[in-house]
Amino acid sequence: MFSKVGKVIFDNEVVAKTSDFNMGLEIEQHRVDEQGYLSQEPYPATIGDGAKNPWLTKDFLEAMSESVTPAAATALDALHYLYRINNSLRSALAPGELLWPLSMPPKLPADKSTIQLAKTTPEKDAYLKEWAKRRNFSSGTPCGVHINLSLNPRVVDIVYNNLRGQFANRMQAQTYLYTIIAQGFVRYRWFLTYLFGASPVAEENFFEKNQGPTKPVRSLRQSHYGFGTHFSGDYSSVQAYVDRIEQGAKEGKLISDYEFHGSVRFKGGSSLKKMPAEGVDYIELRMLDLDPSSSVGVRSDTLRFVRLLASYFVMTPALKPADVNEVVARADKMNEEVSLEEPEAVSKYQVLARAFMKRLEIFANKLQLGPEYQEVLQDLEDRIENPSTTPSARLLKHLKDGSLVPYALERAQRYQDAALQSLKVFAGFDSEQILSATELSQQLFEPDAKATLAKTTLAKTK
Structure with a gap:
């Protein structure tokens, strides 16, 4: 089961470190009024400058807010940050x-x-x-969950020190590990779309007349109807990734390299052009819909599963470079098909999903991961066998005349009321002070949690 890299990690007893990815979260959410339209209220004044505050920013629209956490050592710590930052945003909203x-x-x-x-x-x-x-305006409006993952340095050290003949230096080893993780997530994006897709319908005026699917689907956002310019990246190597994006900008297919919004993005270096020489620092995953059953759009079990997948991609055989583009092209096609399947229908790729989940269970058992991972896998295995338990299928029960507005407003009001009743709302953002990750940690949490979180906090990965 293990690759050469995986065997080195296993033999050196640093298996636990492969799931110790530092994680940062970015959650996009629209501000709306009580009728379900985009808010016309100005950007909340009490949460700082939306162009400068690194933890609460604006995205495509003035009404599109983004809550950003520092990187943390555990999924639970990342969620602790997210809840406090998100509650701060909610407390600043206009009546x-x-x-x-x-x-x-x-x-x-x-x-x-x-x-x-x-x-x-x-x-x-x-x-x-x-x-x-230049673009279809509506395609800039979907929101999602972005997860920033960075490797535990100990894993990189072990791999480099034991495979020096394969890598010229430590940076090259680190970049290789990020490359195979990225390839894995792009290859199995369809799998995540099936398990976590939660955008079955579009609301009023998203589509022009007679456009869009005629029935609910698993994930509009993850299909060609969703966000982005649909420019395909090259994940065969970091150099190929950079070359492809730069060529796209040169040919006018991208406005600039900034416009590349692939499902996975490499991050690092002082500029995109210099990334192959300076190395990759982390990767950004962009393939998760918001989970409406959580006030912050994502659950801890989902984050655990993402970390498990990343560990699996590190330790199991990677694709040959010559095969990457062909495999990714096929995976993109699979993702499109899964995205547009009816939510309650058995997926065309159920047999493959079942086989991959079985492989993940074997992997988790071999690594002797805790019971929390076993529970996550059992729940997701049930989603494969019973499509009606997937997030998108569950949303169908709340459709009224083809719309989720009543459900969404009820949820939004419930989350807003809970946030305003919270005794732990941070109100420390202002336009004059830009908090570092450490300062944010010190102000967000009670003294007993301060020390732990301050130690796990890294520089912001954005």
Whole structure:
């Protein structure tokens, strides 16, 4: 089961470290009014400058907020940050404002030119205006969960020290590990779409008349109807990844390298061009819909599963470089098919999903992971066998006249009320002070949690 890298990790008894990925979270959510339209209220004044505050920012629209955590050593710590930051945002909303809990946007106006783009820096403002001019405006409005993963340095050290003949230096070993993790997530994106897809329908005016699917699907956001320019990346190597994006910008397929919004992005180096020489510091995963059953859009079990997948990709045989593009192209096609399947239907790829889940269970048993991982795997195995238990299928029960607005508003109000009743709301953001990760940790948590979280906090990976 193990690759050469996996055997080195196993033999050196650092298996536990392969699941100790540092994790940072970015959660996009729209501000809406109580009728389910984008909010017309100004950006909340009490949470700092949306163009400068690294922890609460604006995305494509002025009403699209993003809660960003520092990197933390455990999924639970990352969620602790997220809940406090998200509650701070909720406490700053104007009366009548709510956070939309779904990935697909709320009701949009027929004239989308009336929707206000995010006001940030002059450079980004110009980029957003150009993007809106060139692209389908609606495709910029879906929200999602972004997960930043960075390797435990001990794992990189062990791999490099034991396989020096394979790598010229430690940075090359680290970049290789990130490359095979990225390839794994792109290859099995369809699997995550099946398990966690939660965007079955679009609301009013997202599609033009007679466009879009005629029935609910697993994930509009993860299909070609969803976010992005649909520009395919090259994951065969970091150099190939950079070359592909730069060529796309040169040919005008991308406005700039910043516009590449693939399901996985490499992060590191002082610029994209220099990344192959300076190395990859972490990867950003962008393939999860918001989970409306959580006030912050993601659950701890989902994050545990993502970390398990990352460990599996590190320790098991990787694709041959020559096969990567062909496999990824096939995986993209599979993801499109899974995304557009009816939520309660057995997936075309159920047999393959079942086989892959079995392999993950064997892997988890071999690594002697804790019972919490076994529970996660059992729950997800049930989703494979019973499509009606998937998030998208569960949302169908709340459809009224083809819309999820009543359900979404009820959820949003419930989450808002709970946040306002919380005794642990951080109100320390202002336009004058930009908090570092350590300062944020010190102000967010009680003294008994401060020390632990401050130690696990790394520099922000954004």
